[in-house]
Amino acid sequence: MSENETPPPPPDAPQMPPSESPADASPPSIPISFERVLETLECGAVTEEHGHIRWSSNTTLLLTVTHDDLSLLAVYKPQRGERPLWDFADGTLCQRERASFLVSEALGWRLVPPTALREGPRGLGSMQFFVEHDPEYHYFNFTPELRPQLRRLVLFDVITNNADRKGGHCLVDRQNHVWGIDQGLTFNTAPKLRTVIWEFAGEDIPDALLADLDRLCATLDDPESALRAALCGLLAAQEVNIFEARVRRLLKAKRFPKPGAGPNYPWPPV
Numbered sequence: 001m002s003e004n005e006t007p008p009p010p011p012d013a014p015q016m017p018p019s020e021s022p023a024d025a026s027p028p029s030i031p032i033s034f035e036r037v038l039e040t041l042e043c044g045a046v047t048e049e050h051g052h053i054r055w056s057s058n059t060t061l062l063l064t065v066t067h068d069d070l071s072l073l074a075v076y077k078p079q080r081g082e083r084p085l086w087d088f089a090d091g092t093l094c095q096r097e098r099a100s101f102l103v104s105e106a107l108g109w110r111l112v113p114p115t116a117l118r119e120g121p122r123g124l125g126s127m128q129f130f131v132e133h134d135p136e137y138h139y140f141n142f143t144p145e146l147r148p149q150l151r152r153l154v155l156f157d158v159i160t161n162n163a164d165r166k167g168g169h170c171l172v173d174r175q176n177h178v179w180g181i182d183q184g185l186t187f188n189t190a191p192k193l194r195t196v197i198w199e200f201a202g203e204d205i206p207d208a209l210l211a212d213l214d215r216l217c218a219t220l221d222d223p224e225s226a227l228r229a230a231l232c233g234l235l236a237a238q239e240v241n242i243f244e245a246r247v248r249r250l251l252k253a254k255r256f257p258k259p260g261a262g263p264n265y266p267w268p269p270v
Contacts, residue, residue: 032070034114040067041074041116041127049121058082058093058184062130063120077184078125087192093184095234097126100160100183102234106219106227107212109152111180117234131171131179138270139167139196149178151256154197155209158257159246160186165195168270187239193257194266200256213251220244 044067053060059081065074079091088096094117101115113129120127142150150170157165163185171179185192205213219225221244231240250257 032072034110036070037072037129038114038116040065040070040072041114041129042118043067044070046076046121047071059122061122063127065127073130075128075130075181076120076122076125077128078120078122080123081125082184087188087190088185089236092235094124094126096186097128097183099231099234100186101128102227102230103160103216104156104180107152107156107216109156109212111153111156111178112183113179113181126184128181131173131181133171133173133179135168137172139170140270142170142172146172146176146178150197151200151206152209153178153180154195154200154256155205155213155250156180157195157197158193158250159213159243161188161192161243161246162186163188163192163194164266165197166266166268166270167196170197187235187243189236189238189242191260191262194263196265196269198259198264201258203256205250205254205256210251210254213247217244217247217251220247 044065046063047066048064050062050064050073053062053075059078061076061078063074063076064071066072077094077097079094082091082093084090098115098117101112104110104112113131115126115128117124117126119125139150153165153170156162157180160183162183164182165180166182169180169182171181173179219227220231220240222228228240231243235243
């Protein structure tokens, strides 16, 4: 499997609704496949730039990307628009977005929307499918049926060491599928987990999720695996090694972690 390929979808994998132009509020008539969305993001031409997305810390633009007869909306985060941070290497946030997507796919959890790393109107950057959602419906008012999906998202944030899981970074699409966005502050070698989702702390991790993590660990342990090679092309070698160590620690503990010392919640929470 090459770096640009993704594993077969899990049995409950959602279809992606076609993205719409900002002026078109009518529902889509035909769902499109996850794979076709990713192909469009990777190979399509940017046909329109809709402007900046408000409230973003870094340069974030909404684009239309077109490939063959498919046009969709994408969130583009150019590398040169990233604000320097003292605890993350400059110009690496877009690569962490792509790395997070690859890990989500390797787990079979489909938590991160299709995400490419490619040249755009302002240079290299991450380009992610824009998920149609209600911005007023986020983690703090989710209904109970989403809890199983949130368990996966919590574990994903633990192993990727997500320092910025705000309530508004959890989106629900028209099929009631939960997506996690804004994965730039991930894979740091120092403990950085900051999340609003602590409701499972101390609970046993379900066996099915442990099996997924164990399979991921075996893949990471294989120096010839496509996933490891792809991650090493996006992250520092030490970041990949410590990422694998976090997976191993979680498999050994078999419990959702509890908040530790230091800041455990992002700000603002939404």
